[in-house]
Each structure stands twice: as C-alpha cells, then as structure tokens.
Amino acid sequence: MSQTVEELFERARSGDGRAWSALVDRCADGVHFAVLSAGISGDEADDAEQAAWMILHRHMDGVRSPGAIVGWVATTAIREGRRARRRARSRRDVEELASEDRSEIEPEQPQDLAIRAERVLGVRAGLDRLGSPCRELLLALFGSGEEASYASVGEQLGMAVGSIGPTRARCLAKLARVLDPDL
Amino acid sequence: MNCPSLEDLVALFDPAGGAGLDPVEGSASGAAAAASARRQHVDGGCPRCDQRLAFLSTLVGDLRSLPLEPASAATVGAARALGAPVPLGQGATSGEGSIKSGWRDLIAVLMPRSEAVPAVRSSAASNPPQLYRTAGYEIDLTLLESGALLGQVLPEDPDAPGLGDGDVYLYGPDCAQATDLLVTGEFRFASVAPDRFSLVIAANATRIVVQDVDLQPR
Structure with missing residues (x-):
C-alpha cells in the first residue's frame, strides 16, 4: 500500500532522500494547480514553486501539520509569486498602476486555493482506486475540463448513449463513497 | 421516507449531466412518482441529503478541474535534487540518503x-x-x-x-x-x-x- 503524504514527510524529515523525492512527486502537481489557480503561470510559477520547495526543505523541522504539506508548499509558492509580482510592479509607471484592475489586489486566499488543490488531488487518487469501467467513463466525461457530450463519450468508449447517464450516476456515487465512505 | 441513494441524488441534482440530454419523464408512472417523492424529501430540508448534495456538487466541480497541468520538469527536478545524497568527502556531515545537503x-x-x-x-x-x-x-x-x-x-x-x-x-x-x-x-x-x-x-x-x-x- 502506498504511503500517505504524512508518512513520506516524516521519513523525509528524518533523512530519507527517496521519501523526499516521492513526496515531491506526490505533491508537485497539486502545488502547481493551486499556483495556476492563483493566476501565476509560466516562468513565474516555476520560480515561485521552486522557491517554495527550497523553503520547505530548509524549514522541515518547523512543519507542524505534515498531512497538509501540499497546502503548506502551495501557500508559500503563491505568496512568493505574488511577492515577485509586486516587486516587478513597483518598478512600473505610477499611471499604469493607477489604471490597474483593483480586483487583482484582492485575490483568492492562498489557503483556499491550496485546500482546493488538495481536494482535486484526492479526487484524482480516488479515480485511480475506482477501476474500470467507472474510471474510464469519468475520465472520458470530465478529462478535458468541460463535460464531454454523451455522443462523443459513447463513440470513444463503445457505449450506448442511453446507458451513459445511469452509468455516470452510479460511477459518481461510487467515487463519492471511495472519497467519503460515511456518505 | 428514507433518504434516496447516492445514485438517485445524482439523478436529482444533475439529471442530464450537462450533456444536453433531457431526463426521461413519464416513461413509467411509478418511476416518475418515486422521483417526485425523492425530490420532496430533499426539498424538505433533510440535513443528511443536503450534506450529500453539497459533497456531490463539489465533487463534480473538482472533476471539471481534473485536467491537472503537471508541474514543470524543471521544478520537479530541482525540488527532488534537494533530497539527493552527497558524496562523502565534500565537506558534508551527512552520508548516503541524507537530505541535509544536496547533490x-x-x-x-x-x-x-x-x-x-x-x-x-x-x-x-x-x-x-x-x-x-x-x-x-x-x-x-x-x-x-x-x-x-x-x-x-x-x-x-x-x-x-x-x-x-x-x-x-x-x-x-x-x-x-x-x-x-x-x-x-x-x-x-x-x-x-x-x-x-x-x-x-x-x-x-x-x-x-x-x-x-x-x-x-x-
């Protein structure tokens, strides 16, 4: 059975380099998702995420909630990215700043983005545990970001269009129970 | 009435699945009556059903966020390199497998x-x-x-x-x-x-x- 993020972190904290690599592999995409959701992309995102991983590496002994490490790194990365952006912004024209959309000044809280990233990672892990045919159906329906039409999914999976709706409902319910057995 | 099953809640909450298909109505009077009863139960403010519906709604939203763009190879490589072991003799105090110093x-x-x-x-x-x-x-x-x-x-x-x-x-x-x-x-x-x-x-x-x-x- 694969180890939890918490277990990997504790092993990494006590000096296991392989556990550290596994921790990075497990969490990097979730961190990236949160950073993208914060409106930071491209090189800015890379710089922010790399800085955040470096900061975590330096401050591992001070982390109190190892199970929330994705949130910790994501929050740090978003703050680093926004800090870099403010530094770049401070060099721009005052007029340009005055005409800027002020809504950018009140972005979504890093913690909320990190929580959403953890949840999406959890959904992805839940899909891996679902097995066929639900995994394939839900990925075909949702894998491109917008829900695909039943016609295209039926063609892709060789399913009758009329059966997709009920199967979708069963698979969503099954996934929900995988994620929360108490539902 | 007992709470509807999760499958029935999915049908109530998102019958067409956003795919443009209309739910079948009146195909069987018994099925339609059962669906109506479930709807009344949920609309009556059942706390358990409200909680499950909220979970399902969030789940569908998260599924739509699924195509996770992966972190860049440079980011993952740099982060992983932090934990690589240091060859002995380079002044590091730690040995094989340590993450106190990098490669x-x-x-x-x-x-x-x-x-x-x-x-x-x-x-x-x-x-x-x-x-x-x-x-x-x-x-x-x-x-x-x-x-x-x-x-x-x-x-x-x-x-x-x-x-x-x-x-x-x-x-x-x-x-x-x-x-x-x-x-x-x-x-x-x-x-x-x-x-x-x-x-x-x-x-x-x-x-x-x-x-x-x-x-x-x-």
Whole structure:
C-alpha cells in the first residue's frame, strides 16, 4: 500500500532522500494547480514553486501539520509569486498602476486555493482506486475540463448513449463513497 | 421516507449531466412518482441529503478541474535534487540518503579580507564587494545603496565552463527570495534589507551554498 503524504514527510524529515523525492512527486502537481489557480503561470510559477520547495526543505523541522504539506508548499509558492509580482510592479509607471484592475489586489486566499488543490488531488487518487469501467467513463466525461457530450463519450468508449447517464450516476456515487465512505 | 441513494441524488441534482440530454419523464408512472417523492424529501430540508448534495456538487466541480497541468520538469527536478545524497568527502556531515545537503553541494567560506583577492566587479556601492570562494568557484556579492544585491558566480579557472543558467535563492531570518542566474553567472535581487543570509545557487546538478552572508552596512 502506498504511503500517505504524512508518512513520506516524516521519513523525509528524518533523512530519507527517496521519501523526499516521492513526496515531491506526490505533491508537485497539486502545488502547481493551486499556483495556476492563483493566476501565476509560466516562468513565474516555476520560480515561485521552486522557491517554495527550497523553503520547505530548509524549514522541515518547523512543519507542524505534515498531512497538509501540499497546502503548506502551495501557500508559500503563491505568496512568493505574488511577492515577485509586486516587486516587478513597483518598478512600473505610477499611471499604469493607477489604471490597474483593483480586483487583482484582492485575490483568492492562498489557503483556499491550496485546500482546493488538495481536494482535486484526492479526487484524482480516488479515480485511480475506482477501476474500470467507472474510471474510464469519468475520465472520458470530465478529462478535458468541460463535460464531454454523451455522443462523443459513447463513440470513444463503445457505449450506448442511453446507458451513459445511469452509468455516470452510479460511477459518481461510487467515487463519492471511495472519497467519503460515511456518505 | 428514507433518504434516496447516492445514485438517485445524482439523478436529482444533475439529471442530464450537462450533456444536453433531457431526463426521461413519464416513461413509467411509478418511476416518475418515486422521483417526485425523492425530490420532496430533499426539498424538505433533510440535513443528511443536503450534506450529500453539497459533497456531490463539489465533487463534480473538482472533476471539471481534473485536467491537472503537471508541474514543470524543471521544478520537479530541482525540488527532488534537494533530497539527493552527497558524496562523502565534500565537506558534508551527512552520508548516503541524507537530505541535509544536496547533490554536489559546495559550501563556500568567506575569505578573510586580508587576502589579496580582487573583486570580480566594482560599482557604486555603499558596501565593499564580498568575495566567497569554494571548490573552483568564486562568488562576488555587492549590496548597493538602493538595496539591490548584485552577484556573480564564476569558475576560478578562467578556461573552465560556467554554471550556465539557473536560479539563485536568498534566505533570511524572515524571508526568502528567488531570482534568475544568467548564463554570464550574474544575478540580481532587486531589494534586500541588510541582514545575514544564506545564499543558494542552483544550476543543473550543482548547488552552491554560501552560509552566513553578512550584508549589514559597514
């Protein structure tokens, strides 16, 4: 059975380099998702995420909630990215700043983005545990970001269009129970 | 009435699944009556059904966020390299599998000012340049009056290749900054408050760690 993020972190904290690599592999995409959701992309995102991983590496002994490490790194990365952006912004024209959309000044809280990233990672892990045919159906329906039409999914999976709706409902319910057995 | 099953809740909450198909209505009077009863139960404010519906709604939203763009290979590689073991004999105190030092960490030592080591660059600086030397590299740091920190890392052997481009990190007691390392070996932090820092230069598989960088005014 694969180890939890918490277990990997504790092993990494006590000096296991392989556990550290596994921790990075497990969490990097979730961190990236949160950073993208914060409106930071491209090189800015890379710089922010790399800085955040470096900061975590330096401050591992001070982390109190190892199970929330994705949130910790994501929050740090978003703050680093926004800090870099403010530094770049401070060099721009005052007029340009005055005409800027002020809504950018009140972005979504890093913690909320990190929580959403953890949840999406959890959904992805839940899909891996679902097995066929639900995994394939839900990925075909949702894998491109917008829900695909039943016609295209039926063609892709060789399913009758009329059966997709009920199967979708069963698979969503099954996934929900995988994620929360108490539902 | 007992709470509907999760499958029935999905049908109630999102019958067409956003795919443009209309739910079948009236195909069987018994099925329609059962669906109506379930709807009345849920609309009656059943707390358990409300909680399950909220979970399903969030789940569908998260599924729509699923195409996770993966973190860049550079980010993952740099992060993983932090935990790689250090070959013994390079000044690290840890052995195989340790994450206290990274692969090819080179720990720089501040050269005493009495040594006749020329600065790599000179500029309008409020502080004299500081020169660090480690295992074949020289790191020159200058803190300007504006608060900008200029740096350059070059091989001691003028014929040896430079590090190439990468990243430079500055860690203070309460802050961390990152900036680009150019192929010329130069880097610049726009604003650094005078303090003591650790500096990490990361390029390809090499990391240079300069501890106790003292940028206090002199």
